[in-house]
Amino acid sequence: MLRLEGADAFHGKAQVLHQVSIEVLAGEIVSLIGRNGAGKTTTLRAMAGLMPLHAGRLLHEGADVTRLPAHRLSRRGIHYVPETRRIFPNLTVEENLRLATFAHRGGAWTMPRIHQLFPRLRERAASPGDSLSGGEQQMLAIARGLLTAPKVLLLDEPTEGLAPRIVDDLVAAIRVVQAEGVAIVLVEQKLKVPMALASRQYLIENGQIVWTGTTDELRRDQRQIEQLIGF
Numbered sequence: 001m002l003r004l005e006g007a008d009a010f011h012g013k014a015q016v017l018h019q020v021s022i023e024v025l026a027g028e029i030v031s032l033i034g035r036n037g038a039g040k041t042t043t044l045r046a047m048a049g050l051m052p053l054h055a056g057r058l059l060h061e062g063a064d065v066t067r068l069p070a071h072r073l074s075r076r077g078i079h080y081v082p083e084t085r086r087i088f089p090n091l092t093v094e095e096n097l098r099l100a101t102f103a104h105r106g107g108a109w110t111m112p113r114i115h116q117l118f119p120r121l122r123e124r125a126a127s128p129g130d131s132l133s134g135g136e137q138q139m140l141a142i143a144r145g146l147l148t149a150p151k152v153l154l155l156d157e158p159t160e161g162l163a164p165r166i167v168d169d170l171v172a173a174i175r176v177v178q179a180e181g182v183a184i185v186l187v188e189q190k191l192k193v194p195m196a197l198a199s200r201q202y203l204i205e206n207g208q209i210v211w212t213g214t215t216d217e218l219r220r221d222q223r224q225i226e227q228l229i230g231f
């Protein structure tokens with residue numbers, strides 16, 4: 001579905017990605033795990049066409065999309081949900097969602113289905129964006145992505161800072177989204193949520209993928225791998 005191959009990327013003169021390769025198959029969830037500053041956000045942005053590559057390429061459904069502008073990748077169904085969630089603080093939940101429906105391309109995710117997935121967003125429909133809890137903001141950010149009928153969702157630390165019960169709700173919702181056939185790249189700093197959701201894992205450190213394997217393989221060697229990457 002989406003493959004970043006041998007990517008090098010820079011912030012100014014500093015190289016922050018070194019030969020990063022990561023791929024997600026149709027309907028699959030993979031995780032990219034690493035500490036603060038490891039290069040997770042830069043990798044996700046590269047996968048969304050938001051970060052120029054100095055080497056390597058980006059392939060979407062087999063087509064080379066390395067040089068396409070981000071809005072073209074968005075139209076191809078690649079949707080990045082940033083850690084900041086970027087909701088409109090002065091608009092209500094309903095208005096935030098309605099703005100996303102302007103880009104709605106048909107597809108499975110209609111407003112009733114969004115409300116079914118996140119009942120909280122219906123209850124909070126009239127509340128302004130800046131009154132939402134962190135969990136509600138994350139739900140809204142994902143919901144807005146779904147309204148664009150994505151093929152791939154790139155989720156940047158969706159559970160960061162959320163209460164355990166809210167994390168459980170989000171994990172359940174992400175499973176429903178996957179069951180609809182959306183491929184997901186999940187970025188997290190810890191192993192717990194990735195191990196619950198993803199079939200394959202990538203560990204990144206200092207801008208390099210230092211380990212990749214299935215979730216079963218990670219579970220088998222978890223202690224050693226945690227030491228390797230200094231968790």
Ligand SMILES: Nc1ncnc2c1ncn2[C@@H]1O[C@H](COP(=O)(O)OP(=O)(O)O)[C@@H](O)[C@H]1O
Binds near residue numbers: 016034036037038043
């Ligand atoms: N806009 C930027 N300008 C300069 N350096 C940056 C910028 N964004 C990130 N970096 C640096 O790039 C590296 C990787 O950052 P990032 O991809 O955001 O890591 P992560 O998401 O894993 O925390 C870090 O060393 C960070 O300091």
Ligand SMILES: [Mg+2]
Binds near residue numbers: 040041042083156
């Ligand atoms: Mg980040």
